[in-house]
Amino acid sequence: MADIKDPENTILVELKDGTVTIELLPEIAPKHVERMKELARAGAYDGVIFHRVIEGFMAQTGDVEHGNSGKGQNTRRAGTGGSELPDLPAEFSNIPHDRGTLGAARSQNPDSANSQFFINFKDNHFLNRQYTVYGRVIAGMEHVDRIARGEPPANPDQMLSVKVAADVA
Structure with a gap:
């Protein structure tokens, strides 16, 4: 069990093997944190696949426009879209891209x-100050x-559900 200090800024991602608990960093990247919570609360991430998963590097997901395999959308285009909301300005910081960072x-x-x-x-420190x-x-x-590897994986894993911890009873 995770030690959740701030349920309003904690995300629970349900994968096929179990729950991933993510502590958000609103003091570092407030616009990105708000966007993730907004999309999670709208259910936009539920069923979205991991469309780019590179061994020894990272697992990418979150294409709410094309990456939802549960609603019959075209997963071959996953990775090319975003949401209906406007793009976000970069919020670069000195927080390093260590293992487990989002x-x-x-x-x-x-x-x-x-x-x-x-x-x-x-740890992918070559990404530092290049990606929020x-x-x-x-x-x-x-x-x-x-999570299944590939670009895209032959049988991609998906986020079964994504919730803000404060909203989970």
Whole structure:
């Protein structure tokens, strides 16, 4: 069990193997944290696949436009979209991209993050100050380690549900 200090800024991601608990960092990246909570509360992340999972690097998900395999959408295009909400400005910090940190996926434009994110499998310090860090896994990293690999994976794993801990009874 995770030691949840701030339920309003904690995300619970249900994967096939168990729950991943993510502590969000509102003092570091407030806009990214608010976006994740807004999309989680809307159910936008539920059923979204991990469309890019690179061994020894990271697992990427969060394409709420194309990556929902549970609602008949085209998963072959997963990774190309975001949400209906506007893109976010970069919130770079000195927080390093260590194993288990949550980073905002984006295009080459630093201010293009939207709904997609990745979880680092290992320390990826070459990403420091290039991609916004806005959370860290505090429990369940072993479940992240078991996500199917590929770009895209042949049989992609999905986030079964994504909830804000404060909303879970």
